[in-house]
Amino acid sequence: MELRHLQHFVAVAEDQHFTRAAERLLVSQSGLSASIRALERELRAPLFVRTTRRVTLTEAGRALLVEAERVLAQVRAAHEAVAAVQGVxxxxxxxxxxxxxxxxxxxxxxxxxxxxxxxxxxxxxxxxxxxxxxxxxxxxxxxxxxxxxxxxxxxxxxxxxxxEPMTVLCHPGHRLARAGTPPAPHDLGGEVFVDFHPDWGPRRATDTAFAAAGVRRTVALEVNDVHSLLDLVDENLGIAVVPQHFRHKRAALTALPLEGTGxxxxxxxxxxxxxxxxxxxxxxxxxxxxxxxx
Known part of the structure; x- marks a missing residue:
């Protein structure tokens, strides 16, 4: 198995297209196809499902992709390590x-x-x-x-x-801002929440804190950037539970510590x-x- 075969395989897997991958690699499409066929023969398994529009990975292809990316990363690291020893x-x-x-x-x-x-x-x-x-x-x-x-x-x-601890952000006219008392998760069960996608760290931290307190909450307004979250809270469409340093990003909002989470x-x-x-x-x-x- 040659490194170029793995490089060609990863490129096709990323682009899901032989022509685009060949253009990116600066090789002929026929040469790229031959390289993939040689790899499939050596592994005795088809790596792609080919259609007229695109190619997708087979189960064997998905397994190989993980290892191929790891091998290529190690090869890059080896080249860079030698260069580093030489002072550059x-x-x-x-x-x-x-x-x-x-x-x-x-x-x-x-x-x-x-x-x-x-x-x-x-x-x-x-x-x-x-x-x-x-x-x-x-x-x-x-x-x-x-x-x-x-x-x-x-x-x-x-x-x-x-x-750092988590902080509740809300509009100055919200009942929490008027009360001025740091709330705990059980005080917020009925609120409308603005939050990030579940993959994001602040969302994971908030979900974990509320789950530990036994409080269910519904995220009605889900965003993928900080400014959208702050804008929605600023319009009093919901509250947000965020890391403490977020409180400096929108001075007009009220920030209250979230109690009872450690x-x-x-x-x-x-x-x-x-x-x-x-x-x-x-x-x-x-x-x-x-x-x-x-």
């Missing part, structure tokens, strides 16, 4: 993050990294924490800044960033592969962050 950091740094993550200023950190290592291409992806964990585990991201979740220690290594509820981490699999670029980025905190 090159290659790619693929970083994932949630929006407004606590404990790290991602834009400033990446800017400092670029100044220090201009030959490294930076790629940034923004997703929810569960998706970020999968991307790091699969080798598609070098590291990610995310909400702390249960991690498989053979695939992920969490490094603590920050911990502290900290919202914990953020840097998710990295096991130590031996961390790329030189990821190590350099974490070193910059540690220096900034010192």
């Amino acid at each position: 950091l090159r290659g790619t740094l693929a970083v994932g993050t949630e929006q407004c993550i606590a404990g790290v200023h991602v834009a400033k950190l990446l800017a400092a990294f670029r100044r220090r290592h201009p030959d490294v291409e930076i790629r940034l992806r923004q997703w929810g924490s569960a998706a970020l964990a999968e991307e790091v585990a699969a080798g598609r991201l070098d590291l990610a800044f995310a909400y702390r979740t249960q991690a498989d220690p053979d695939r992920l290594r969490p490094v603590a960033l920050a911990g 502290e900290p509820v919202y914990e953020t981490v840097a998710l990295l592969p096991p130590a031996e699999a961390v790329s030189p670029a990821a190590r350099a980025l974490m070193a910059l962050r540690d220096d900034a905190d010192a």
Whole structure:
């Protein structure tokens, strides 16, 4: 099995199309098709279901994709490690993050990294924490800044960033603002909630806190960005339970501590592969962050 066969396979799996994958790889479509057929012959299994419009992975193809991405990530790390030993950091740094993550200023950190290592291409992806964990585990991201979740220690290594309590945000005219008393989850059971997609760290932290208190809640207004959440609360369409640092993002809103959940509820981490699999670029980025905190 040759590396180029795996590279060709991953490209077709990502694009779900032979022609587009061939154009991206700068190879002929016939050569790409021959490469995939050779891989299928060696593995004695079809890897794609081919139609006139697109190709999709078979069960064998899905199994291979996980391992192929991991192998290619290790090969990239090997090349970058040799370059690092020679005193030059090159290659790619693929970083994932949630929006407004606590404990790290991602834009400033990446800017400092670029100044220090201009030959490294930076790629940034923004997703929810569960998706970020999968991307790091699969080798598609070098590291990610995310909400702390249960991690498989053979695939992920969490490094603590920050911990903070949750805060209730509401319109100044809302009954909670008028009362001025920090509420507990059981005080909020009948409220209309604005919240993020269930994959997001703040949503996971809130769901966990309410489940621990035995309180059911319904998220009527679900969003995928911080500004939309703040706008909906600002129009008094619902309340939001968010990490404490969100209270500084919209001064007009009333912020009340969420009582009875223990502290900290919202914990953020840097998710990295096991130590031996961390790329030189990821190590350099974490070193910059540690220096900034010192």
